[in-house]
Amino acid sequence: MRVLTTSKIQFQSSLGKMLDENTVYGVKPKGSAYEFDRLFSADELCLGYDIALLPPNKYFLPSKTSLLKFTLDPKNHVDSTVAVQPSIIVGIHPYDLHALKLLDAVFLGNLRDINYQARRQATTIVGIDCLQPWPYSFAASMGTALPSDNFDLWLTDLGNEYLIEVGSEKGEKLCQTYLEASDASEAQVKQREKLRKDSLSRYKLSLEISPQKIPEVLDTAWNSPMWEELGQKCFSCGSCTTVCPTCVCFDVGDTVELNQLAGERYRIWDSCMFDAFAKVAGGENFRPTGTDRLRHRLYRKGKYMLERWGQLGCVGCGRCVHACLVDIASPVYAYNRLAREARTR
Ligand code: SF4
Ligand code: SF4
Structure with missing residues (x-):
């Protein structure tokens, strides 16, 4: 070209x-x-x-x-x-x-x-x-x-x-x-x-491992104390996912006219950080706490998306790092810390 x-x-x-x-x-x-x-x-x-x-x-x-x-x-x-x-x-x-x-x-x-x-x-x-x-x-x-x-x-x-x-x-x-x-x-x-x-050379934040190593680090990180430490501070506000260029979750709903003869099906953005995201009929919630949801988000970005679609779900833009009011959303902090924990295990 x-x-x-x-x-x-x-x-x-x-x-x-x-x-x-x-x-x-x-x-x-x-x-x-x-x-x-x-x-x-x-x-x-x-x-x-x-x-x-x-x-x-x-x-x-x-x-x-x-x-x-x-x-x-x-x-x-x-x-x-x-x-x-x-x-x-x-x-x-x-x-x-x-x-x-x-x-x-x-x-x-x-x-x-x-x-x-x-x-x-x-x-x-x-x-x-x-x-x-x-x-x-x-x-x-x-x-x-x-x-x-x-x-x-x-x-x-x-x-x-x-x-x-x-x-x-x-x-x-x-x-x-x-x-x-x-x-x-x-x-x-x-x-x-x-x-x-x-x-x-102007980037101030850096992953301390190769991005390809993130899934391997996550393989042994499920029980890390980090999830509870960060997750219990989470407001479930969804700011970290709203600003993210790789977040793709949505919900689908219907509106029906009062005469019930016409309507529309629509799609709206959703967030895995909302507390009702994994709630199903009968009231069961598969990820009921902020800790569950924060862990899921970082596993999805660092492992599940790679396995499903061949590309990591984080491109390092840093928007979530900046958007989170309680400073717990950063993938670079989480993956670096988990990599260090894995080395000392
Ligand atoms: S740093 Fe990663 S997880 Fe955070 S908003 Fe950017 S792409 Fe999404
Ligand atoms: S991690 Fe931060 S930005 Fe994301 S839902 Fe929790 S409080 Fe909101």
């Missing part, structure tokens, strides 16, 4: 043209933080951000999705409600791109989800290297600080210009339609490698 370059001034003007003809989402400042939101002018985009409050997953798995509408008229209609508008997301960081790969495995595997598939196919992904990581991230040690291969275009900030790697035909088309770019020089590609290498 091609590697191109364009000046930042030129990129800004190309983005303006893109906005005139497309729905474009990008990272915008929100107070002292950043968020993915719809862009209405090119100068709203902030590509030098450290982290967005929520990952871009909301464009593929909205907090509430209508799945189907039904009527009980004589024709007994059931219509699936896949309503998707083509869009471009600009500014995805590498760890969120890795998380998207996991979402693809979950929703486009054996049990293909047509809503997710339609949104994914209608979206063009333009990512950017994260050269100034925020202090809560440990993506470098998780192997997710550099982009995976599922992007359409990938940008690197070289100072006065962007290096642009084309990753797909969709990306190539976007380039040809909107970007005035020329082939990058060998020196610019080398500059990108140096910038990336330097960025890896």
